[in-house]
Amino acid sequence: MANVFEEKMKAYLALHIPAAEHMAFEQSCHSVAEAAEAANADTKDLVKNVCMIDADNNLIVAIVHGPDRASTSRVAKALDCVRPRLATADEILHMSGYPCGGTPSFGFAATFLVDPRVAERETVITGGGSEKSLVRLKTRDLLAANNAQIVRVRK
Secondary structure: OOOHHHHHHHHHHHHHOOOOEEEEOOOOOOOHHHHHHHHOOOHHHEEEEEEEEOOOOOEEEEEEEOOOOEOHHHHHHHHOOOOOEEOOHHHHHHHHOOOOOOOOOOOOOOEEEEOHHHHOOOEEEEEOOOOOEEEEEEHHHHHHHHOOEEOOOEO
């Protein structure tokens, strides 16, 4: 049975990205390895959304390939701001409307930064709204949905 976060994501997709595929699983998709196993995909097909908070308490989402790590110093340089800090699980839920481990790459107010390696892929898999769901979509649809800047944010 889908939870409230998954239902919210499905409604968003139906309205804004109807070609996207929402996938729900019995197992956790919280880590990249778990998500790749659940989706029967390579970790390079997955993106992770590293949520950060800037000095003005704004949400920043650095989107990188599953195996990559996001750099707070690269994010600061890209946005010409003080180095942001990682968001807590409570902040992620409060500011995005989705739990940590299921946060999608779109669908809420934030500054989205997409690493160029992600932008090179035709299709990606991102958080689906819960720790047990994912969304597979065209990268161009992801970029259109979140109005992202493409800038190197990986370490």
